[in-house]
Amino acid sequence: MSDLLSLSLTGARDALKAKKTSSTELTDAYIGAMEAGKSLNAFITETPDKARAMAKASDEKLAKGEGGAMEGLPIGIKDLFCTQGVLTTAASHILDGFKPEYESTVSQNLWNAGAVMLGKLNLDEFAMGSSNETSHYGPVENPWRRSGGDNAKLVPGGSSGGSAAAVAGRLAIAATGTDTGGSIRQPASLCGIVGIKPTYGRCSRWGVVAFASSLDQAGPLTRTVSDAALMLGAMAGHDPKDSTSADLAVPDFEAALTGDVRGMKIGIPKEYRVDGMPAEIDALWQKGAAMLKDAGAEIVDISLPHTKYALPTYYIIAPAEASSNLARYDGVRYGLRVDGDSLNEMYENTRAEGFGDEVKRRILIGTYVLSAGYYDAYYLKAQKVRALIQKDFNDAYQSVDAILTPTAPSAAFAIGENEDDPIKMYLNDVFTVPASLAGLPGISVPVGLSGEGLPLGLQVLGKAFDEETVLKVGGVLEQAAGFDALPGFLAGGK
Amino acid sequence: MSLDKATVAKIAHLARIKTDDAQLDAMVGDLNTILGFVEQLSEVNTDNVEPLASVTGHGLPLRADVVTDGAYPERVLANAPDRAHGYYAVPKVVE
Numbered sequence: 070m071s072d073l074l075s076l077s078l079t080g081a082r083d084a085l086k087a088k089k090t091s092s093t094e095l096t097d098a099y100i101g102a103m104e105a106g107k108s109l110n111a112f113i114t115e116t117p118d119k120a121r122a123m124a125k126a127s128d129e130k131l132a133k134g135e136g137g138a139m140e141g142l143p144i145g146i147k148d149l150f151c152t153q154g155v156l157t158t159a160a161s162h163i164l165d166g167f168k169p170e171y172e173s174t175v176s177q178n179l180w181n182a183g184a185v186m187l188g189k190l191n192l193d194e195f196a197m198g199s200s201n202e203t204s205h206y207g208p209v210e211n212p213w214r215r216s217g218g219d220n221a222k223l224v225p226g227g228s229s230g231g232s233a234a235a236v237a238g239r240l241a242i243a244a245t246g247t248d249t250g251g252s253i254r255q256p257a258s259l260c261g262i263v264g265i266k267p268t269y270g271r272c273s274r275w276g277v278v279a280f281a282s283s284l285d286q287a288g289p290l291t292r293t294v295s296d297a298a299l300m301l302g303a304m305a306g307h308d309p310k311d312s313t314s315a316d317l318a319v320p321d322f323e324a325a326l327t328g329d330v331r332g333m334k335i336g337i338p339k340e341y342r343v344d345g346m347p348a349e350i351d352a353l354w355q356k357g358a359a360m361l362k363d364a365g366a367e368i369v370d371i372s373l374p375h376t377k378y379a380l381p382t383y384y385i386i387a388p389a390e391a392s393s394n395l396a397r398y399d400g401v402r403y404g405l406r407v408d409g410d411s412l413n414e415m416y417e418n419t420r421a422e423g424f425g426d427e428v429k430r431r432i433l434i435g436t437y438v439l440s441a442g443y444y445d446a447y448y449l450k451a452q453k454v455r456a457l458i459q460k461d462f463n464d465a466y467q468s469v470d471a472i473l474t475p476t477a478p479s480a481a482f483a484i485g486e487n488e489d490d491p492i493k494m495y496l497n498d499v500f501t502v503p504a505s506l507a508g509l510p511g512i513s514v515p516v517g518l519s520g521e522g523l524p525l526g527l528q529v530l531g532k533a534f535d536e537e538t539v540l541k542v543g544g545v546l547e548q549a550a551g552f553d554a555l556p557g558f559l560a561g562g563k
Numbered sequence: 564m565s566l567d568k569a570t571v572a573k574i575a576h577l578a579r580i581k582t583d584d585a586q587l588d589a590m591v592g593d594l595n596t597i598l599g600f601v602e603q604l605s606e607v608n609t610d611n612v613e614p615l616a617s618v619t620g621h622g623l624p625l626r627a628d629v630v631t632d633g634a635y636p637e638r639v640l641a642n643a644p645d646r647a648h649g650y651y652a653v654p655k656v657v658e
Contacts, residue, residue, distance in 0.1 A: 170638040269618050283617055312623050381601040392578060399579070401651050403642035412654050417581035429580055430593050433571065436578040437594070447601070452614030454607050459615060491593055492600050508618030533618075 073098040074239040074561040078142060078296035079323075081242055085131055085141045092131065092141025095242075096124035096185055099143045102240050102560035103187060109210045109558065111235040113148045114156045115188035123185040130183065139303045140183030145241035147232050148189035149196055150176045150287075151276040155186075159278040160194045160204035163423025164404040173276025174308045175245065175287045182303040187241050191231030194425045195395065196252055196280045199497035201230025202488060203427040211260060211481045212238035212556035216522030223481040223523070226256030226497070232290045233260040239560040243291045243300050247277060249284045250383050251477075251501025254513040254528055257290055258476035261515045261524030261556065263543070264290045265297045266501075268534045269508035270315035272301075273308030281390035282313075284383075284505050294514060294544040298322035301536065317534060325537035326544040331365030335542065336469035340376035341500060343478065350475045350525065353517050357473055357527040360516075360549035361542065369469050373461040378454050379503040380495060385438050385451035386506070391428075392435025398423060430491065459507040462530075471542050472530040474500050476513040480523035500528060510536045512543040516550040524554065565595050 073095055076084060084090050100117045120143060127141035151157050151169035158164045172180075180186070193203040201209040201224060209230040211223040225234040229246030233256035236244050246253040248266035257264025265288045272287040279285060289300035302322045308314040337358055342351065358368050400406035400419030407422045409415035424432065438447035465472065478499055487494045504511045510533070513526040527546060531539035555563055566574075571591050575582040582590065636649055645652040 167642055170641055309624070309626070313617065313619050315619070316624075375607070378604055378607055381604050384597060385601050385604075400644060401653055404644070406644035409654065412656050413579070414581075415654050416579040417576075420579050421581035424580065430590070430597070432578050432580065433574050433590060433594060434597055437566070437574050437598075440574070440577065449614055450604050450607075450609060451601075452616060453609035453612040454604055456612050456615035457607065457609070459618065490596070492596060495600075506618075 092124040092127040137182035145244040174273035193228035196228035200224035212558035226259035228252040251498035258526030275310040281387040336371035388431040388435035476526040480519040
């Protein structure tokens with residue numbers, strides 16, 4: 070079984086095409102892995118019967134030499150994507166019992182490409198968090214543990230924490246995620262896997278439970294860069310049902326992985342050398358730059374002057390949009406209802422019981438910064454600073470092709486460690502939020518281990534709709550780093 | 564700029580989230596921490612900067628103004644916590 074589970078997404082695709090295994094065999098191995106990995110709490114809902122039926126259909130196609138790009142490959146879906154007839158929770162109590170009557174465009178694209186659904190993956194409630202600790206369904210455990218034997222349970226990062234833990238612990242061959250301020254890239258870094266947030270507009274947001282609509286983007290979490298290229302290609306594409314979806318052809322992302330970065334200019338932004346950054350993160354960053362230089366790229370020092378204002382800007386814009394998006398949870402049309410003597414009381418009771426503390430905090434901040442008298446001072450101001458942050462990137466891309474930064478300011482931390490102070494938790498996204506505000510693509514690739522034996526990733530950012538360069542540079546980093554460390558928990562064993 | 568308890572209670576009411584006294588105390592502290600953090604934006608000179616609402620750089624696409632979806636009330640109501648006569652049901656609003 071461990072042989073099947075150790076295959077990458079592209080490796081399994083090739084094995085299926087060559088008839089070395091079947092989708093049913095592969096899917097059964099993963100159904101067993103989900104069972105073995107229950108203690109990670111990565112899945113909210115498992116759909117083994119559906120998986121077996123989809124695998125059988127895939128095997129029939131594969132037998133005839135037919136099938137799509139993801140034919141027969143068993144994946145997990147972050148429980149923020151609506152899946153027809155399958156419980157969709159956003160990890161919130163307020164969506165109790167919600168079974169959508171429709172399928173999100175991104176998941177439908179994956180099923181059209183032949184993918185097999187294993188189940189729905191845990192996340193921070195409404196994707197609000199960086200540690201997967203705000204889920205109504207409980208925290209997800211990172212399959213990695215610190216070396217040295219303190220044996221504390223670690224967070225997988227967030228918000229796509231279930232996705233990252235499942236892929237790293239081999240409970241799924243790959244998984245979908247969403248990224249609003251770093252929710253794909255940061256958990257990928259903390260779990261030692263690859264995660265790409267494409268350009269805003271590359272993947273449809275239709276049918277994805279909305280958090281902050283001007284920032285939300287879907288993307289894959291995978292074990293390798295070529296896996297990310299394969300799966301992103303299957304997820305992406307224009308969708309008339311999302312008015313911000315880009316009407317652009319989807320390139321062959323796998324073909325972009327030429328391994329050739331000779332002559333490319335890679336920017337190193339000096340403002341990302343933040344106060345209090347651990348020396349090992351800085352050292353990893355320099356090592357990554359050296360790898361790209363050795364591969365023939367030119368390393369260029371650049372400046373993104375408004376970097377330090379990205380987090381405060383994000384913590385106005387994202388809660389503002391969230392407060393507006395989450396107004397729909399009123400106990401009338403779906404999910405939880407807590408009765409009251411009047412309509413207003415019913416609303417207030419439902420939302421008090423249905424939302425967790427972090428979601429409430431963000432709704433209240435958002436309501437405040439959008440309220441009469443404060444809109445200009447907070448929301449409008451943040452939108453103006455957002456324009457300056459975007460301009461910083463536009464200016465930098467006049468002279469470089471891509472940008473290299475650390476993904477996160479630390480390795481995985483213990484469950485409960487950063488819960489006391491919301492700002493401390495928000496700082497996890499210090500390196501990922503700027504590109505989110507500018508709508509730009511970014512990938513996290515595992516490059517090394519911390520002193521405590523935990524994975525650390527580096528982030529490659531690119532120009533709008535230039536995921537090909539992001540993947541190409543990410544692929545060269547992956548090759549040079551040769552990251553092959555494995556977590557303590559691995560379904561099927563090592 | 565610091566929020567007091569009465570203001571937080573008002574915001575919570577605007578957001579339709581029932582909040583008891585102990586929760587309000589905790590929220591006042593958290594919200595002031597967050598507002599203190601975002602306060603640093605006031606250092607940035609944004610004179611003559613146009614606010615950025617969307618990164619796409621393109622306008623919203625238009626389509627013909629015709630009905631393209633609908634006519635399945637059963638599916639629309641399928642997840643309703645309460646329903647009556649083909650409508651969502653809510654506590655009595657008009658006496």
